Amino acid sequence: MSLPGIVKLMYRNVKVNVDPGTLIILIGLPAMYLVFFGFGFGAMIPGGGATAYLTFLTPGIMSFQCVMAGTVGGSMLWADRRWGMLAQILVGPFTRLQYLLGIMFTSLIFGLAGAFVMLLGAFAIVGASLQVTLWGALTAFGVIAIGSIFFGSLMLLISGLVKSNNAYNSIQILLIFVVNFASTVFYSFNSSLPLPIQVLFQINPLTYVANAARGGFVGSLPAASSWQIPLLIVETIVLLAMATRVYVRSEISFV
Amino acid sequence: MTLQISENEQMSPARVDMSTQQVIAVENLRHSYDGKSFALDDVTFGVKKGEVFGLLGKNGAGKTTLIKALTTLIKPTSGKLSILGLDPRRDGKEIRQRIGVVQQGESFDFATVEGNFDIYGVLWGVPTRIRQQRRDELIKSFGLQDVRKKRAFDLSGGQKRRVQVARELMHDMDVLFLDEPTTGLDVIMRRELLDSVRERARKGLTVVFTTHNLEEADYVCDRVAVVDEGKILAMDTVENLKRLYGGKKTVEVTLAGGDGQGFFDRLRIRLAGNGSELKAEGNSAVILTNDPKGTLQRIMELSQETGVQMDWLNIRKNTLEDVFISSVTKTEHE
Numbered sequence: 298m299s300l301p302g303i304v305k306l307m308y309r310n311v312k313v314n315v316d317p318g319t320l321i322i323l324i325g326l327p328a329m330y331l332v333f334f335g336f337g338f339g340a341m342i343p344g345g346g347a348t349a350y351l352t353f354l355t356p357g358i359m360s361f362q363c364v365m366a367g368t369v370g371g372s373m374l375w376a377d378r379r380w381g382m383l384a385q386i387l388v389g390p391f392t393r394l395q396y397l398l399g400i401m402f403t404s405l406i407f408g409l410a411g412a413f414v415m416l417l418g419a420f421a422i423v424g425a426s427l428q429v430t431l432w433g434a435l436t437a438f439g440v441i442a443i444g445s446i447f448f449g450s451l452m453l454l455i456s457g458l459v460k461s462n463n464a465y466n467s468i469q470i471l472l473i474f475v476v477n478f479a480s481t482v483f484y485s486f487n488s489s490l491p492l493p494i495q496v497l498f499q500i501n502p503l504t505y506v507a508n509a510a511r512g513g514f515v516g517s518l519p520a521a522s523s524w525q526i527p528l529l530i531v532e533t534i535v536l537l538a539m540a541t542r543v544y545v546r547s548e549i550s551f552v
Numbered sequence: 553m554t555l556q557i558s559e560n561e562q563m564s565p566a567r568v569d570m571s572t573q574q575v576i577a578v579e580n581l582r583h584s585y586d587g588k589s590f591a592l593d594d595v596t597f598g599v600k601k602g603e604v605f606g607l608l609g610k611n612g613a614g615k616t617t618l619i620k621a622l623t624t625l626i627k628p629t630s631g632k633l634s635i636l637g638l639d640p641r642r643d644g645k646e647i648r649q650r651i652g653v654v655q656q657g658e659s660f661d662f663a664t665v666e667g668n669f670d671i672y673g674v675l676w677g678v679p680t681r682i683r684q685q686r687r688d689e690l691i692k693s694f695g696l697q698d699v700r701k702k703r704a705f706d707l708s709g710g711q712k713r714r715v716q717v718a719r720e721l722m723h724d725m726d727v728l729f730l731d732e733p734t735t736g737l738d739v740i741m742r743r744e745l746l747d748s749v750r751e752r753a754r755k756g757l758t759v760v761f762t763t764h765n766l767e768e769a770d771y772v773c774d775r776v777a778v779v780d781e782g783k784i785l786a787m788d789t790v791e792n793l794k795r796l797y798g799g800k801k802t803v804e805v806t807l808a809g810g811d812g813q814g815f816f817d818r819l820r821i822r823l824a825g826n827g828s829e830l831k832a833e834g835n836s837a838v839i840l841t842n843d844p845k846g847t848l849q850r851i852m853e854l855s856q857e858t859g860v861q862m863d864w865l866n867i868r869k870n871t872l873e874d875v876f877i878s879s880v881t882k883t884e885h886e
Contacts, residue, residue: 300677309671313661380705381659388623389675390649 302391306399310373311406323365323411328418331358334483335422348426355419355427356437356510357482359412363441363506364476366408367448368469370400371456374544375465397544401449401537408445409438429514436513443529444506448476450536457543480504481511505529574598575727575758576605576622581631583617583782591617592628593782599760604753606773607762608876614782615762616656619731622760623653636726652725654717654733656762660704665696665715668704669722676723686722693748694718695741709736717745727758734768746772766876778879785879793875800827803839803847806864812836815860822850831877835863838877 300308335354339347377383386396416434419427429437452469459465477483479497481504488495498504505525512518518526576599583592592614599605607615620626622635624644633640635647661671666687673683691700694714699707704715713736720728730749734742749772753759763769769776770790777787786793807815812835819837820830828841841847844867855862 300674305675305677308674309661312667312671313663316662376662380662381655381657382661384625384655384657385653385659386675388625388648388651388653388655390645390677391675392645 302395303399303402306386306391306396307403307406310399310403314369314373314403314407319369323362323369323407324414327358327361327365327411327415330361330483331355331415331418332422338483348423351419351423352427353485353511354483355416355423356514357480357507358419359415359437360441360444360480360503360507360510361477361482362411362415363408363444364448364473364503365411366404366445367450367452368473369407370404370449371452371465371469373400373403374453374456375462379462393545394541397453397541400453401446404449405442405445408441408449412438412441430516433513433516436518437510440506440509440513440526440529443526443533444502447502447529447533447536450533450540453540454536454543457540476501476503481507502529502532575601575636576760577632577634578622579632581618581621581628581633583621583626583628590629590782592621592631595631595779595782595784597777597784597787599758601758602753602756603774604749604759604761604772606769606776607760607779608764608766608769608776609762609779610764613779615779616731617782618779619653619655619729619760619762623651623729624648650726652720652723652728654720654728654730656731656735658712659716660712663704664701665691665704665707666700668715669719672719673722678723683722690718690721693744710738710741713737714741725757727760728752730759730761732762732764734763734765742768778876780879786875794869800840800842801844802868803841803844803851804864804866804868805837805839805851805862807835808861808863809835810858810860815854815858818858819851819854822854823847840877 331351331354335351336347339350342350374383377386383396387393391399416429451472455468455472456465459468475497479494480501481498486495486498486504490498505522505528508519509522509526512522576597578598579596581592581595582590584590595614595618597605607618609615617626621628621633621640624635624640624647627641636650638647640647661668663671669687669690670683673687678686691697694717696711696714696718699711704712707715713733717730717733728749734745737745746768749759749761753774761769761773773790775787775789776793778785778793812832816830816832816837820832823830823839823841826841826843826846828839828843828847830837830839839847848865848867851862851865854860
């Protein structure tokens with residue numbers, strides 16, 4: 298029995314992208330954040346703050362995985378164009394939509410797998426202090442899944458619009474930096490922040506993901522999640538539609 | 553200027569003559585990338601089952617655009633097109649399940665040679681046991697044993713091309729499109745590939761083959777079409793094309809020195825009216841003519857008059873290359 302087209306494409310995407318370089322970006326970078334920031338900033342909190350901060354940081358770093366997974370998705374499309382595999386796959390037994398969904402679902406797998414590895418890593422560091430219920434974990438992984446599709450769509454959209462490799466890489470690095478640090482991944486929202494930074498925090502989808510994941514961990518979603526999660530879902534659908542449209546248009550010029 | 557395509561010109565499936573087992577039918581096909589000029593202009597041809605059909609043309613002639621249209625990568629602006637009796641607009645995926653395509657550019661996954669074969673086999677749904685067996689056979693027959701564990705990107709140009717062609721043969725197909733497949737291959741590997749194409753065609757595979765190399769087109773193709781500026785200029789069996797263009801023979805002349813351009817300009821004037829076509833480059837010229845004796849005589853006369861010595865003078869039968877040059881230059885002059 299032959300596997301469905303999307304599954305074959307996902308198998309290929311995972312097989313091709315599970316290499317040391319991708320794993321360092323996907324797992325190594327967030328893991329370093331977890332360890333260095335966890336202990337570094339935690340040490341500044343008096344009275345055994347490292348454990349408390351690591352407990353706070355863990356769902357944030359898990360959420361950050363959806364950004365990393367998105368960048369892997371964008372890079373997949375970029376590499377397939379650059380190395381001719383996009384055109385080769387499009388003359389194979391697949392539709393254009395299957396190709397796009399194959400990348401999207403691969404990003405999703407990478408996002409969830411990366412978040413799971415971060416969770417295991419955090420357990421290894423702080424042990425039983427990291428309390429999470431099954432419901433809490435499911436909430437966190439659910440919202441990270443949505444976030445992975447959001448950032449996967451965003452990176453596919455950028456990948457479809459940008460024509461130069463250098464420009465794509467620069468945008469990707471800038472985006473990771475801004476999205477990561479203008480969110481509640483490392484610290485909670487504070488109304489004493491300068492207004493432009495407050496706005497960035499509030500419109501940043503990673504804030505929505507991190508808030509919901511953190512809330513899930515402690516067993517109660519924050520009030521803001523009642524509008525942030527639906528907004529994230531709507532934004533994800535819009536972005537996915539835009540990415541599909543741009544991809545279908547732009548790939549013609551590449552094949 | 554924007555190209556206007558009338559409604560009755562919109563793309564519709566071409567009529568497939570099943571009695572001749574025609575598997576590709578193209579009728580009045582046109583394609584424009586920019587809406588201003590046509591990359592394909594009124595192209596019509598058919599390819600029968602088991603035929604090796606060659607597309608000859610210089611760079612930018614439209615060969616690759618035609619391959620893209622035939623393999624459903626681009627949607628033609630207008631005209632009729634049918635592959636295996638299917639309509640590319642409706643049945644793209646079904647067509648793609650039954651064709652193989654070796655594209656002109658490189659295409660590899662970031663994996664070893666073996667890995668590229670395996671991934672491709674999975675994409676095409678080749679069962680594991682058959683996949684491994686085919687992979688090993690193809691790696692052996694394409695002389696890739698020594699590099700099977702190397703990353704595809706680390707190979708030489710010729711090795712990469714071999715991987716690309718061999719990888720395509722991992723899956724079954726009814727039609728194989730080869731876009732300049734022999735680029736970078738050494739002479740022996742090229743001949744083996746062409747023999748393999750012929751053998752597969754003998755067993756019923758239909759092959760569309762684009763090339764710059766006219767000798768290999770002569771060797772492998774049952775019929776060829778000469779393409780230039782998006783149009784088919786000539787199309788027939790190789791033998792018929794040669795016959796069509798001769799009667800004619802080819803006179804080759806190389807001057808020992810002197811003003812080549814001046815000499816050939818004067819010769820061109822003297823040959824005017826006897827149906828000769830002269831193509832000069834530096835101190836050499838190739839003349840396609842119906843009157844080889846008269847042409848030789850005029851060359852000798854001019855040589856004596858001008859005192860320009862000749863290094864090489866030869867009359868030979870037409871080759872496919874002569875047909876190609878003749879049909880393309882004729883269009884340029886027109």
